[in-house]
Amino acid sequence: xxxxxxxxxxxxxxxxxxxxxxxxxxxxxxxxxxxxxxxxxxxxxxxxxxxxxxxxxxxxxxxxxxxxxxxxxxxxxxxxxxxxxxxxxxxxxxxxxxxxxxxxxxxxxxxxxxxxxxxxxxxxxxxxxxxxxxxxxxxxxxxxxxxxxxxxxxxxxxxxxxxxxxxxxxxxxxxxxxxxxxxxxxxxxxxxxxxxxxxxxxxxxxxxxxxxxxxxxxxx
Amino acid sequence: xxxxxxxxxxxxxxxxxxxxxxxxxxxxxxxxxxxxxxxxxxxxxxxxxxxxxxxxxxxxxxxxxxxxxxxxxxxxxxxxxxxxxxxxxxxxxxxxxxxxxxxxxxxxxxxxxxxxxxxxxxxxxxxxxxxxxxxxxxxxxxxxxxxxxxxxxxxxxxxxxxxxxxxxxxxxxxxxxxxxxxxxxxxxxxxxxxxxxxxxxxxxxxxxxxxxxxxxxxxxxxxxxxxxxxxxxxxxxxxxxxxxxxxxxxxxxxxxxxxxxxxxxxxxxxxxxxxxxxxxxxxxxxxxxxxxxxxxxxxxxxxxxxxxxxxx
Numbered sequence: 001x002x003x004x005x006x007x008x009x010x011x012x013x014x015x016x017x018x019x020x021x022x023x024x025x026x027x028x029x030x031x032x033x034x035x036x037x038x039x040x041x042x043x044x045x046x047x048x049x050x051x052x053x054x055x056x057x058x059x060x061x062x063x064x065x066x067x068x069x070x071x072x073x074x075x076x077x078x079x080x081x082x083x084x085x086x087x088x089x090x091x092x093x094x095x096x097x098x099x100x101x102x103x104x105x106x107x108x109x110x111x112x113x114x115x116x117x118x119x120x121x122x123x124x125x126x127x128x129x130x131x132x133x134x135x136x137x138x139x140x141x142x143x144x145x146x147x148x149x150x151x152x153x154x155x156x157x158x159x160x161x162x163x164x165x166x167x168x169x170x171x172x173x174x175x176x177x178x179x180x181x182x183x184x185x186x187x188x189x190x191x192x193x194x195x196x197x198x199x200x201x202x203x204x205x206x207x208x209x210x211x212x213x214x215x216x217x218x219x220x
Numbered sequence: 221x222x223x224x225x226x227x228x229x230x231x232x233x234x235x236x237x238x239x240x241x242x243x244x245x246x247x248x249x250x251x252x253x254x255x256x257x258x259x260x261x262x263x264x265x266x267x268x269x270x271x272x273x274x275x276x277x278x279x280x281x282x283x284x285x286x287x288x289x290x291x292x293x294x295x296x297x298x299x300x301x302x303x304x305x306x307x308x309x310x311x312x313x314x315x316x317x318x319x320x321x322x323x324x325x326x327x328x329x330x331x332x333x334x335x336x337x338x339x340x341x342x343x344x345x346x347x348x349x350x351x352x353x354x355x356x357x358x359x360x361x362x363x364x365x366x367x368x369x370x371x372x373x374x375x376x377x378x379x380x381x382x383x384x385x386x387x388x389x390x391x392x393x394x395x396x397x398x399x400x401x402x403x404x405x406x407x408x409x410x411x412x413x414x415x416x417x418x419x420x421x422x423x424x425x426x427x428x429x430x431x432x433x434x435x436x437x438x439x440x441x442x443x444x445x446x447x448x449x450x451x452x453x454x455x456x457x458x459x460x461x462x463x464x465x466x467x468x469x470x471x472x473x474x475x476x477x478x479x480x481x482x483x484x485x486x487x488x489x490x491x492x493x494x495x496x497x498x499x500x501x502x503x504x505x506x507x508x509x510x511x512x513x514x515x516x517x518x519x520x521x522x523x524x525x526x527x528x529x530x531x532x
Contacts, residue, residue: 034501035501035502037500037501039501040284040287040288040299041284041287041288041298041299041496041497042288042298042350042494042496043500043501044494044501044505045350045494047501101501101502102494102506103506104506106492106506109489109491109492112489113488113489116484117486117487117488118487119487169487170487171296172296172348172469173292173296173397173398173468175296175395175397176395
């Protein structure tokens, strides 16, 4: 079942690097527009919000890799680390923009915001949780941590939920865009709950079909 | 707290008669345009006298004032009102003034535009912690209220925005951010305060649709959401009128909504503000927010017996 033609193996590595490069374009482009006075109205907020939105998009993309493989047999596992790290870079840039460009490094105001405003507390918690994941996003850590690596990286579920919540809580009225990310994250997390029974059912069906064909052949 | 003293009008600020008459001629011409069905979206020049209410700060560029707006009837994005309000028809227009008044009646826009107009350069502080400095053109709300003779029992003034789903995309479809019509209200003494105006223009021209054409409220010492746009009805009441944002989230948006750096919005600080159109990406455009948005000398007396943390 090939929805997408398989990528020749020699392009696997370069395609991952291309993803990093492509993924950083929105940030670079928005920074260029902002720095040259081409972002309308509240340039800093526009930049900050764009970074946050792309962080959320990359978090969602990271969580989509598994269901794509389960449901469509599409193995894009090689892109997952890049997507996760891009999400981390965007969250980091989002926070830096807030801290430096928006709050002008008014540290007491930033600390008060993080402590007192639930949506900022949640956002900050997501950033903190992303740090160990980013630090262990390499082959050496996977080998070293073994099963514990899988356990640790389940934090991605909590982080994505926190991200969608942070977005919804930050606005005055929860609109279609915030709802979209809440629904996407909910579906992606719900998939984790049903995927084990689904995979078992799928294996049995495939096995059943195979033995059925075998019986027919024997009878013929 | 010093008692409020109404400003003396300097002789130099009285509009000379030729200009005054000229304005009427212009309005007659504008009326002709409206009757002809043309010029709906085009801004027309307005003649206005100066006033002592002029903030000595850099004006926010007209482009920012007319493209960075909160007007959820046209969408929730800051650029939505400018992008989606092209089909809105601000003329002809009528404003109904009723409730606890001796002479309830409707006013045609032409009649309101014929009132002595003043240019008022005010700070505008949004509840979202950004601000602008805008040269409004308008007239004191009190002068309209005088015409309908409020009864002694009137204590509040309620305002209502037009409902036109066919012209205002935010008012139709599956997702509507607020219940319509948008409503706002003031205490009668706030409404009669000389700083409170009904604006019909900015930057010397009629209001663009995205800024609340053809007529909107401006109360410079309150957060921007109190400045209800595209008003079709003004009612005097003896009970506090319902206010849209106050009903949507009573813990976040109070009835008074006076600009107050000491009382934070539950989700963000109100101590500082971003001045739109200044400073740019790297420069500092964040400044301290002033009590009553800098109009404390004029209005603090209205609230002298109130706890502003409770009545936020």
